[in-house]
Amino acid sequence: MKTTSTSARRHARIMLWSAVIIVVGAVFLPLASYVYVDLVSANAAAAQDANPRANYWRAIREGNAGYTSASGPYTTNVLIQNGGQNWRQLRNGPVASYTPWILAIVVLLIGLFHLIKGPQKLEGPLSGKTVPRWSLGERVLHWYTAVLFIILSITGLSLLFGRAVLIPVLGPQGFGAWADFAMLLHNYLGPFFVVGVLLEILAWMRFNIPNATDWAWIKKGGGMLSGEHVSAGRSNGGEKIWFWIVATFGVAVCVTGLILDFPNFGQTRETMQLTSIIHAIAAIIWVAVSLGHIYLGLLGSEGALQGMARGRVSVEWAKQHHDLWYEEVKNTATAETGEPAAGGSEAKQAG
């Protein structure tokens, strides 16, 4: 009797202690991982202190600068710079492989438009009366910048895509000679081009401020697909988009171009890497949009080229494309006798 009661009491005590141990263990064992992490990080800290060699290599891999007695414009005191590989991968990867598609898609869209819708013809017979649109100064500025733009586009694209596209055609020597000339041209003409772009922005900012008319114009796509007349002032919505592409992407190209063109102001390699990527992407977008501008100016809008070539446009063209502006300037319309009126010859051919 006595023995059973003691054994029962012992059982109870064992159960109680087991329960206590289980509860305490369940609460505290998971916390042991914190202790473990603490120990490990303490070890790591100790290793950092204890292994100067590892610290040294770590510092080098992080691109830290040291001291070097060698001096020269391209001599650096950094043992390893990591940005170069990233730049290489960005430039040779996405930039070189995706941007040609932007150009290709734009060319395709223009081609489709030309084939399906065709150029916008002038409607109705020409009266021979013209209104002034671009002053001589504006025309000189436009063509100065345009010629430089074309040269810089061709030379710039040659430097980015020539290795893939032109070396197979011209051979290494032939392309080397062209690339040498192209880079010189690109670098020397660049600053002159920047001046042209900035003057254009200053000269034409005043009639490229967006307004509600432009929004209506843009929503209707300028009537280019439907063929209807959409109201527009001196500049229509499309022209303003082109202006602001120049004022944003164009300015980005100019600024980055100057940074790349004058490497003698202590730019770091990281600066040059980033700058060259921005320059390439912005420039290709600019070139792509310019193809639309060139198409509309040369072929897409009959009579428009006369304005930038001779300075005057036919009143019919002005009414058709810039009705609000025509209302402002119609009292300056004059009949020109010596020269054919703007757009006249094509209009006659078009019947």
Next chain:
Amino acid sequence: MARMKFLCDAERCIECNSCVTACKNEHEVPWGVNRRRVVTLNDGVPGEKSISVACMHCTDAPCAAVCPVDCFYTTDDGIVLHDKDLCIGCGYCFYACPFGAPQYPQQSAFGVRGKMDKCTFCAGGPLADNSNKEYEKYGRNRIAEGKLPLCAEMCSTKALLAGDGDMIADIYRQRVLKRGGRPQTWGWESAYGASG
């Protein structure tokens, strides 16, 4: 076929710049162009360490990947060389190179770069071996003469090693074993002799 490599032993380099001087002299490198340089980290602080660095003749060379005129080539020995007759001095290889190896003689104002110049592992360039033209453009071609790069040959502490990658790795491995500090080599010296 050998795969040429450089290796600089940071435990040995004493920043004497003999390699830099030897290179400049051997190849008549112009002012401001450093095919090799010594960089010291923690200069003047206990534990400072120096490394002599030049073109490392990378396997998948970033310089070659970005060159717009594709003027780099790798020799059978794994040496990365370039053709100065094609180079246009665009500077891209300098932006891409991890080691800052490509150099440019300053040609005129506005930071116009001349043709890129860099360490050739003393192997000249694409012109006829040991011709005058090759020497003028690329420096001495010691490899064609059966010699190794002069920088490493001149190194007084033999910190800078140049040659077949397997051989210099073996030399370096032996040094590390000799220096000890790691228990893996316990008993090796008594069991197998000093040369391991």
